[in-house]
Amino acid sequence: EMQLVESGGGLVQPGGSLRLSCAGPRFTFSSYWMHWVRQVPGEGLVWVSRVLSDGSSTGYADSVKGRFTITRDNAKDTMYLQMNSLRAEDTAVYYCTRGVAAMEDWGQGTLVTVSS
């Protein structure tokens, strides 16, 4: 099992920014596509964004396009999600996941709460 560890969650006011990190030092990080998936407590899973193994290509859900930016630093075995112009509806647990096809490994998640 490949361990992924998210960090950076917390409480932020509407309109604010937050940067999430996902560290995956226990496997060949640079070989894998990486994703962010979020889940409002008690609700379902929603794909947010992905980045290809070399960072050359990214993709976003329409709900976050233009506000969130996914990047990765393979030298540091770390992926990031820069979240700007946060809204109340962005409140969720954010999971990082690994997989070119299906999402093979998941972190424990980090809670982001957007509230005044």
Place this chain on the structure above:
Amino acid sequence: DIVMTQSPDSLAVSLGERATINCKSSQNILYSSNNRNFLAWYQQKPGQPPKLLISWASTRESGVPDRFSGGGSGTDFTLTISSLQAEDVAVYYCQQYYSPPLSFGQGTKLQIK
């Protein structure tokens, strides 16, 4: 965008009995060039992240008990648990990875009757 719809939303099955969850995609997710269905099933227990059970619609992940099986092709898929165990109580999600935006079904909550 591809919409994934699961049925039922919740299901109660007796221990040792069969449980079947359905998943329907709004578009074909069978890639003709390799004859593979770009569909996965995940299990999520309370307070835990999801766990991948099945990929390519029917390929069980290493360590997943063989009572779990996946089937279907094209737009209609099933997850079957042949003999329900207490530890199988969870929410189950299907997901397509055929084309972005990737999408999940709404989840099926499986309980013991």
